[in-house]
Amino acid sequence: EVFGTDHFYTADTFNENEPPSDDPEYLGELSEKIFEGMKAADPEATWVMQGWLFYSHKDFWKTPQIKGLLSTVPDDRMIILDLATEIEPVWKQTEAFYGKQWIWNMLHNFGGNISMFGRIETVAEQPALALNDSTSGNLKGIGLTMEAIEQNPVLYELMTDNTWRDTPIELKPWLKNYTRNRYGAVNDSILKAWDILVATAYNGTTIRDGAESIIAARPTFEGYRRWARTKMNYDPLDLLPAWDLFIGASDTFKNSDGFEYDLVDLSRQVLANYALPVQQQMRIAYENNDKEAFKKHSDELLTLISDLDRLLATRKDFLLGPWIADARSWGTTPEEKALYERNARDLITLWGGPDNPLHEYSCRQWSGVLDDFYKPRWQQFITDVEASWGDFDQEAFDEKIKQWEWKWVNKEESYPTEPSGNAFEIANELHAKYRNKIAPITSIMPPIDYNY
Known part of the structure; x- marks a missing residue:
């Protein structure tokens, strides 16, 4: 009525x-x-x-x-x-x-x-x-x-x-038109890169939904956690040539917003994938009682997280700040604003209370989340492992970190709402820094037992 x-x-x-x-x-x-x-x-x-x-x-x-x-x-x-x-x-x-x-x-x-x-x-x-x-x-x-x-x-x-x-879409010509419209021109290198993306990240054959980075998992020596699934439907090394081609074409498309987004997103994906072999080297070092190697690889993981945060800060699409600011904007009193911020933080981390088994069901690789939530968690894990070397208790750590996570969810703090840094420069910098490191460590990573 x-x-x-x-x-x-x-x-x-x-x-x-x-x-x-x-x-x-x-x-x-x-x-x-x-x-x-x-x-x-x-x-x-x-x-x-x-x-x-x-x-x-x-x-x-x-x-x-x-x-x-x-x-x-x-x-x-x-x-x-x-x-x-x-x-x-x-x-x-x-x-x-x-x-x-x-x-x-x-x-x-x-x-x-x-x-x-x-x-x-x-x-x-x-x-x-x-x-x-x-x-x-x-x-x-x-x-x-x-x-x-x-x-x-x-x-x-x-x-x-x-x-x-009413007929099937022919993917190759469709992607040619898509990239022309999105980037402003047709480019053979980019078409080759998209052929690789179709065969790797977008083939979707063996997993139900997109893999997550070990960075977003509640810290562990295991190669996955229930809702931070790291199993991929492709060999991460097969994605590297696409990254090379995007980096190589970056000067050509430096005025294209669509290209910039995809360059940052692809760089993010490559580096997020790389975190798993680095984390597994930490596990191997611990099992081999090699404190020096453990420190080396744990430092590399923390640096990688900060490098990812800095890359993602260049695009508003990957910022935590607007998510929090938008949530608070709906509140009409300080209490409402705090409630909406808590809900926004909770949604992308614990998905409920501190004991919720669905934690990380909805996780985000965003600037702000990486440096303010994921990195401190991994720092605490590394500190606890070093303090109880040879006798680390995962269950005790989980119980402790739950309380820290809940405090983060209830925190009130603003984050940048506008991007900072040059996406093209940082993507090229990280390509130069990491490209030749990725294959050697990834190729020797032991297989993960994905026993979901």
Whole structure:
């Protein structure tokens, strides 16, 4: 009555939890009652439901249960969002949701993490192939269901370009046009660099979402932590030639904002990847009782974090300051401003209280976060390891660092809201500093047991 309606109503009955019964008849009765409630408010109601549950809890949602849940709602009065079609197309496992209307979605990003990642070939080809597939049933459109945006611009440009097409996108000519529009000119070196990016960071074949840097993990000797996943879908050394080509073309595109962003982002990704072999050398040194090597590699890790912070400070896109300032701006009293700042800090670090198991689910490689949160954590880890050499207690450290993290979340402090430094100069400086160091250490890194 107040706002009017488009007759679409969302209700996610069992998103990331299981029903009390797997009886198809029970599930059907439940859906029928929900839909009757919608129609009581609006006789023209259409129920819009995420299909994520059929992916996240696939062990529960077998054919009888899915059919039971969907069968009591008319096909033309329900729309299913196949929420992560580019990861796992549920429509192919459910006969296109057994006649219901549905939408092909790219999820792509979990938590707002900013690693270079995506299933670029899938996004270029599959929406149109589904549209023209005789088994795709009542496919009604495409959608974006990311948990956050403002990273990996190429993926969002590509996905939305499907809006205007009913045939698959040919990626190579599309990227040629994309780089011309983004950088201002076509450049053979940059096209070669993008061929490398497609084959590495954007091939998206073996992991669900983008890998994180060990820098963002709660400090450990292990090569990963539950929500700071470091497993990549490519050999990090294979990304280096793309970095070389971007650095080599930097003088050509020094007036291009789009190129500058991508140069900083690619440099960030290479150096964020490099942190893992450096951290693993710390572990090896500790296991070998080599204090000198441990100090050498721990100093290198801390320097790398600060170098990354300085690089990212050159772009407003990678600053903590605007995130905090924007949050505080919504408060009307000092207490509200403090609350909103705490929420903003919490979201990108602990994702809850100090004991939240989802810490680092939504982490950020941003200037300000690196030097003020991640680096001090690693400094405390290094100090504690050196103080209890040979008898370091990881669990005791975790308990201690949780309290420090919670204090950081509750801190009130402003950070720069405008970029500083020259992105081109710093990227070239770091390329000269690190390029020849990366391969020797990365190539001897022992394999990580990714036992998630």
